[in-house]
Amino acid sequence: MVRAVAATAYGGTEVIEVIDVESRAPESDEVTIAVRAAALNRWDAKQAAGAAGTDPAKLPVRLGSEAAGVITAAGADAVSLEGEQLAVGDEVYGHKLRGAQASELTVKAGLLLRKPAHRSFVEASGLLSNGTTAVHALEAVSVGEGDTLLLHSASGAVGWLVAQLARLRGARVIGTASERNHDELRSLGVEPVSYGEGLLDRVRTLAPDGVDAAIDTVGTDEAVTVSLAVLHDPARLVTIANAQFEAVLAAGGQAIGGGAGADPGTAIRDAARLTLAKFFADDAIGVDVARTFPLEEARAAYELLVTGHAGGKVVLEPR
Template sequence: MARHWIATDFGGSEVLRFDETEVRAPGQGEVTIEVRAAGMNPADYKHVARGEDRSLLPIAIGYEAAGVISAVGPDSDFSVGDEVLGFRLRGAWATSVTVPASDVFAKPPTLGFPEAANLLLAGTTASEMLHVTKVAAGETIVVHGASGAVGVSVIQQAKLLGARVIGTASEKNFAVVEGFGAEPVAYGDGLEDRLRAMAPEGFSAALDTVGTDEAVRVSLALVADRARIVTITAFAEAQEHGFHVIAGVMPASAAYRDSVRSSLIALAGEGSLVVPVARTFPLADALEAIELLRSEHPGGKLALIP
């Protein structure tokens, strides 16, 4: 028997249960992973916050994990004992999980399990933000929420493209932004003026990871071309003002993110894309970890360790 986190109803942390489960043997094109670390993202619990189709319950929680292959089904290229990471999984907050092999990748030996388990959701989101806004070498961009998980990945990937990055953050997180090669600026009253002073030549693109009224307003003021503004949270504002919104549930987003998984893993393996892990928790303590994640100031990624 294994243990996993499930949502027994729609709602908050009160509907989550740490339950025993039978791990089914892998079928055609599937593998079973003995989880060494499960990644944590707000999407893990937000997708059970509200819902109407009760036939879907209970819902297994967790989209990312890293671990060791413990069983393989027919037509799998993996072997028992291989160290792997998986993305777009169902039920990754578990001690063991059987998943499609197509969503599983070899883990670079240089990458720890907690880092590997937190690489791809933030990394593919950041990559798509840069892709839809067509960020290129020599351009100056603003990233709202630059010290968060997606923001940090955006900074690193934008720097690899040769762009200059100015990122909004609280002053206590300036060192994080600077450490990854961007120039920090404090959000709050006067943000637009501070940004204009830092880049008199103007901004080519604005990438919003936070969705605040300020982030949207300043982005619209600084970037005239709406096709070069993107958000991952301000859905209504994007529709109203005609700029990009992306999300993993959108078919175009899912297809793009799937296409860049291998390249991002390679970058992480060579040390060009770093995943800062702030803290790990025992898998059984997921509710405590969620509270830290909800605080929006965890200081880096969190991982659950079976």
């Protein structure tokens, strides 16, 4: 039997359980993975709460979409996203993997990338969902060489990747974060500023002539109002936070992801996977992991996730 994380009802973290499910042999274009790490995302908690529907006939709802592990069985036509044949023993990672938070997973091989031997399963499991969002945000506001970017919540799971990718594009990054994270941000080449009262003045001190682009990954009123006050062009403000979609769109900015008025950016995000994989293999980017939990402690992991203050990826490690 396979151990899997599921919502056994619709609700908060109290509905998260680890249940037994049947193992499934791979079809021709599939592989079976012994999962070594599975990352959590905010959508997982929303799905448990019924954001995708509350049909009781669909319970229990398997959770998770990102995982990394070792192939234990492979179909004859199991070809990776890179176009390479996969075999037993290969280390892989991917996202858009339904029910990824489990001890074993059988999925389409085309959703998977080879994991570099020198990178950890934990990091690999948390790269793609946030990484593709980060690329989409940067593309939306055309961040490039010589730009000054104001990045809100630079030490968050998405912001951490935005910061690294923006620096690789040659941009200057001013990143908001709590003071305890400033030294880590400086190590990425980010100029940190504390959020909260007086943020606008602190940003203007660092960028007296304003900024070229702004990315909101936190969803606060402060992030939006400060961005609009220092931006040269409101069209170069983008938010990934549903709570700010209406305000940002009304001001002439952009919203990406899921939700009314947002650009899902499917083509951009799909294309970004191979770029992210190369950067990851070359050690050009890393994933900020806040904490790992054993699979059997999934509920505790979700309790940390929903606080919104994990400060990086929360990852489950099946034993």
